[in-house]
Amino acid sequence: MNTLTLTRPDDWHLHLRDGVFLQTTVAHAAQQFGRAIVMPNLRPPVTTVEQALAYKERILAAIPAGMQFEPLPTLYLTDNLAPAEIVKARQAGILACKLYPAGATTNSDAGVTSLQKIHPVLEAMQAQGMILLVHGEVTDPAIDLFDREAVFIDQQLIPLRRDFPELKIVMEHITTREAAQYVTQADDRLAATITAHHLLYNRNAIFTGGIRPHYYCLPVLKRETHRQALVEAATSGNAKFFLGTDSAPHAAHLKEHASGCAGCYTAHAALELYAQAFEAANALEQLEAFASFNGPDFYNLPRNTNTVHLEKQPWVVPESYSYGEAQLKPLCAGETLSWKLVS
Ligand SMILES: NC(=O)N[C@@H](CC(=O)O)C(=O)O
Numbered sequence: 001m002n003t004l005t006l007t008r009p010d011d012w013h014l015h016l017r018d019g020v021f022l023q024t025t026v027a028h029a030a031q032q033f034g035r036a037i038v039m040p041n042l043r044p045p046v047t048t049v050e051q052a053l054a055y056k057e058r059i060l061a062a063i064p065a066g067m068q069f070e071p072l073p074t075l076y077l078t079d080n081l082a083p084a085e086i087v088k089a090r091q092a093g094i095l096a097c098k099l100y101p102a103g104a105t106t107n108s109d110a111g112v113t114s115l116q117k118i119h120p121v122l123e124a125m126q127a128q129g130m131i132l133l134v135h136g137e138v139t140d141p142a143i144d145l146f147d148r149e150a151v152f153i154d155q156q157l158i159p160l161r162r163d164f165p166e167l168k169i170v171m172e173h174i175t176t177r178e179a180a181q182y183v184t185q186a187d188d189r190l191a192a193t194i195t196a197h198h199l200l201y202n203r204n205a206i207f208t209g210g211i212r213p214h215y216y217c218l219p220v221l222k223r224e225t226h227r228q229a230l231v232e233a234a235t236s237g238n239a240k241f242f243l244g245t246d247s248a249p250h251a252a253h254l255k256e257h258a259s260g261c262a263g264c265y266t267a268h269a270a271l272e273l274y275a276q277a278f279e280a281a282n283a284l285e286q287l288e289a290f291a292s293f294n295g296p297d298f299y300n301l302p303r304n305t306n307t308v309h310l311e312k313q314p315w316v317v318p319e320s321y322s323y324g325e326a327q328l329k330p331l332c333a334g335e336t337l338s339w340k341l342v343s
């Protein structure tokens with residue numbers, strides 16, 4: 001196969017950041033996707049409807065002329081969010097709220113310290129039909145970093161789903177066989193997004209020939225058996241799995257640092273990277289459902305009606321993109337990719 005036509009895909013987990021950075025991130029995302037669920041972990045986080053709608057306007061203002069892109073803002077759950085804000089959010093067309101366990105990842109300090117504290121908010125979300133997006137890792141420093149997702153499922157997600165059986169939940173950026181299996185066997189109120197980088201790489205990528213900060217993200221890349229389980233899930237045709245890049249830009253100097261930031265930037269070549277992963281699994285014919293159908297179906301939104309085209313056409317990923325005053329090093333910088341998004 002040398003060409004690929006897909007119903008225009010959407011990104012169900014994307015970080016665009018704010019301010020001057022939107023010039024870079026929004027242009028890339030709009031080239032690739034029709035819509036995106038935009039993560040609220042700004043500084044300060046997006047915790048009110050007013051902030052979410054203002055953020056949406058700033059994103060819309062950064063869309064390059066002639067391009068169409070619909071940002072879908074989300075709310076950041078804290079211990080203090082009032083259930084009334086959920087009702088307001090629903091009325092304003094906000095579809096989802098994000099649960100960051102406090103301290104689990106980038107800009108999660110204001111996140112939730114205990115699920116008990118947000119039961120009234122989860123109650124309201126369930127009643128309003130709002131979707132709960134979860135960064136599924138425990139934060140207990142005693143738990144091995146590589147086990148934090150699997151332990152989260154046992155300690156937090158299973159009780160959460162028992163307490164809120166009608167709540168629709170997306171386990172974001174799953175990275176383990178345990179998560180893929182858990183989502184597969186759960187009812188259809190639970191779904192998961194999978195990133196391109198977790199389909200393409202195992203944890204060796206972080207350490208090959210020296211420490212490689214641009215492969216460091218959270219949840220961290222896992223061993224090969226987990227990568228294989230993710231590829232199986234993404235290419236299975238199971239509608240519970242869909243595309244979420246978790247493209248997470250950080251200025252290069254903050255990643256190439258003694259305490260480097262977590263996040264891989266993939267928005268510059270998201271579909272190319274997914275196509276490469278699906279092709280390696282001999283499953284290109286499954287890419288459209290994963291990228292373009294399963295997400296909107298889960299969110300109860302119409303599928304996009306226009307298309308995108310990819311061609312087998314080697315191209316070299318730029319070494320960096322400008323990012324405000326700084327540089328942004330994309331995943332696969334300087335490498336040759338075999339698929340190219342052409343329109
Ligand atoms: N994935 C990451 O490694 N980083 C994300 C946060 C997140 O999605 O957990 C970021 O905002 O930088």
Ligand SMILES: [Zn+2]
Binds near residue numbers: 135172218219
């Ligand atoms: Zn996360």
Ligand SMILES: [Zn+2]
Binds near residue numbers: 013014015039
């Ligand atoms: Zn993310």
